[in-house]
Amino acid sequence: MAEIEINGGRVVYEFVGPDDGEIVVLTPGGRFGKDYGGLHELAGALAGGGKRVLLWDRPNCGASDVQLFGRSESHMRAETLGLLLKKLDTGPVVAAGGSGGARDMIVFTILFPELVTRLAVWSIVGGTFSTMSLAGVYVLDELRAVRMSGMDGVLRLPAWAGLVKANPRNHDRLVAIGAEEFERVMNRWLDAYVPKANEVIPGVPDWEFAGIRVPTLIIRGGERDFDHPKRTSFEVHALIDGSILVDPPWPEDAWERAVEASLAGTGSLFDPWRQAAPLLLDFIDGREVAALRVAEPPPPSGRGEEGTRNG
Incomplete structure (x- = not known):
């Protein structure tokens, strides 16, 4: 290591x-x-x-x-x-x-x-369920904690307390980040977990x-x-x-x-x-693997090109 x-x-x-x-x-x-x-x-x-x-x-x-x-x-x-x-x-x-x-x-x-x-x-x-679940796992508890109790609240969360236990430097690093910056980053990271059509x-x-x-x-x-x-x-x-x-x-x-x-x-x-x-x-190693056969999408509903344009 x-x-x-x-x-x-x-x-x-x-x-x-x-x-x-x-x-x-x-x-x-x-x-x-x-x-x-x-x-x-x-x-x-x-x-x-x-x-x-x-x-x-x-x-x-x-x-x-x-x-x-x-x-x-x-x-x-x-x-x-x-x-x-x-x-x-x-x-x-x-x-x-x-x-x-x-x-x-x-x-x-x-x-x-x-x-x-x-x-x-x-x-x-x-997908909606798993993406929104991640927001709960990674961001929402953090936002609640920092808004209610500042960095002391964040440090009490099991995930972040575990990071401090594994690496004591992380205590001072989190304190140095401060509540304002921590909340700002969590808000930005939360956006990734808002389901979007694209x-x-x-x-x-x-x-x-x-x-x-x-x-x-x-x-x-x-x-x-x-x-x-x-x-x-x-x-x-x-x-x-x-x-x-x-x-x-x-x-x-x-x-x-x-x-x-x-x-x-x-x-x-x-x-x-x-x-x-x-x-x-x-x-x-470049050897052949058994690819899954995916069916071609069906053609439009049988109305032909004109029906597709007007549909």
């Missing part, structure tokens, strides 16, 4: 796998750090396939420093990763991530196309997907995974030209069962991700 300063904050990271392996950045979701269950298992499996996996604690995750800047939290993380890779002089990498990490890697690929050779994403958040995923306008021009693998969401809807996978596939959409390598209810295991203390949310290693290795 190592750390490096990016934009005035320390970022904790580590490499797993052979020194000469192709670098794969593996990014989890939520505000989970690199040591959360399931991540090292997937990293180890990719390393067994010859890859050098970069695991990192994004700002506001794990043992890295708290930071608040950027259009959204995902944009802040994407900028941080771009500067991290440039400081480490890694050259272009494979960007891979699930859940919130999928969004982070999509934004990273848009912002730093020169640093990405391939993009692989799964468990993508989208944003398939939170905070990323649909037109920006045109900037993704690398080979892209999208693992479809589960049949009833309301946090990572199946529909969103198809919509992202439609927005990224040439992307490959595949069925999940885990059971359709893997997310629901992982949530149950996490709540019961018998597992972690990302435990199923290890099952994606063979698929990811095939994609990264």
